[in-house]
Structure formats: structure tokens, C-alpha cells
Amino acid sequence: MFSGIIETLGRVTRADQSDGNLQLTLATSFPDLTLGESVAVNGTCLTVTAFDPKGTAQFYVSRESLARTNLASLAEGHPVNLERAVALQTRLSGHLVQGHVDGLARLEEVTPDAGAHRIALRLPAALARYAVEKGSIALDGISLTLNAVEDQPDGSALIRLTIIPHTWEATNLHARRPGDVLNVESDIVAKYVERLCKPAL
Numbered sequence: 001m002f003s004g005i006i007e008t009l010g011r012v013t014r015a016d017q018s019d020g021n022l023q024l025t026l027a028t029s030f031p032d033l034t035l036g037e038s039v040a041v042n043g044t045c046l047t048v049t050a051f052d053p054k055g056t057a058q059f060y061v062s063r064e065s066l067a068r069t070n071l072a073s074l075a076e077g078h079p080v081n082l083e084r085a086v087a088l089q090t091r092l093s094g095h096l097v098q099g100h101v102d103g104l105a106r107l108e109e110v111t112p113d114a115g116a117h118r119i120a121l122r123l124p125a126a127l128a129r130y131a132v133e134k135g136s137i138a139l140d141g142i143s144l145t146l147n148a149v150e151d152q153p154d155g156s157a158l159i160r161l162t163i164i165p166h167t168w169e170a171t172n173l174h175a176r177r178p179g180d181v182l183n184v185e186s187d188i189v190a191k192y193v194e195r196l197c198k199p200a201l
Contacts, residue, residue, distance in 0.1 A: 058131020
């Protein structure tokens with residue numbers, strides 16, 4: 001379980017695709033990783049399969065994860081958002097984030113705003129129903145608050161958010177450009193409520 005508060009920016013040192021899977025090597029700056037530990041990489045929960053004391057870590061990314069996330073587009077030098085799993089004594093400064101990506105959103109607009117940045121993304125119809133004004137969403141693993149949700153005729157939604165200067169600089173958002181796709185994890189509470197409200201067969 002994660003909180004959506006990014007700890008550091010890592011960097012891809014190798015990204016080897018083979019047989020539809022990805023062997024990903026990252027410079028994490030975490031000197032005390034453990035084998036089998038969960039780390040959220042751009043909001044995707046991955047397992048440490050190898051590491052060294054310098055903080056270089058390897059991850060196996062399955063076909064399922066590649067199909068649902070933006071990890072297939074990673075290449076050497078790309079920055080990635082990193083968060084280690086929360087501990088019981090950790091403050092939950094963001095919201096409950098599982099690291100299970102639901103889909104992708106396309107970045108439509110980036111507008112500087114007095115040191116902050118206003119961004120807009122298009123959510124596909126399958127995810128739009130979980131987005132509500134002032135609700136929570138995780139984008140590339142970053143816990144964010146929705147300023148506005150504009151439903152579109154095709155069932156998609158245009159979501160608008162404000163990114164404060166700290167979040168802009170401390171995450172990979174500053175490297176994103178319109179047309180890029182970001183990993184989306186919808187609020188788990190919304191998904192459970194939808195499931196519980198469905199009539200029993």
C-alpha cells in the first residue's frame with residue numbers, strides 16, 4: 001500500500017524488453033532496499049528482484065503491467081516517480097494508493113500559473129465515472145486532488161488539476177508534455193462503492 005507522496009525521482013539505467021516482458025533497472029538512491037520489497041514506479045507496484053548498496057534495483061514488469069501502464073515507453077535516462085510502501089507509523093499525507101494501475105490518461109494542457117501549473121488530462125470513459133470534483137486520483141503514482149471534471153459527449157472526461165511548485169519539481173511532471181500518457185489509479189473507495197451498489201444477481 002502506498003500514499004501517493006513521491007519520495008524521490010529515480011532514473012532508468014536499462015530497459016530490456018524480451019518475450020513481451022520488461023527487465024527494468026533503475027537508479028533509485030535507496031541504499032537499504034530488500035529483495036522482494038514493493039516499490040511504486042510511476043504508480044505501478046513492482047517487486048525488487050535484485051539490488052545493490054548504491055541503490056540500483058532491478059524489476060520484472062509482466063505483460064499485464066505493460067499493457068495497462070506507460071512503463072513500456074521507458075528508456076534509458078527517463079525519470080520515474082518512486083515511492084516505497086508505507087509503514088504503519090507513516091502519516092497518510094495523500095490517499096490510499098495500491099499501485100494497481102487502472103488505465104491511462106492523455107495530457108492535454110499545461111499552463112503556468114504564478115509558480116504553479118494547471119494541467120488538464122483526458123480520462124477514458126471506463127475511468128471517468130470514478131472522477132469527482134475535489135476527489136482523489138493518482139497520476140503516475142502522485143496523489144492529487146481534482147479541481148474540475150468536465151464530462152464529454154463520448155463518455156470520457158476532461159479533468160483539471162493544479163500542481164504546486166514542490167510537486168512539479170519533485171516529480172516527473174515537469175518532464176511531461178501534451179500528448180504524453182500518465183498512469184491512472186482511481187480512488188479505491190469509489191470502485192468499492194460502485195461494486196457494492198450493483199444489484200445482486
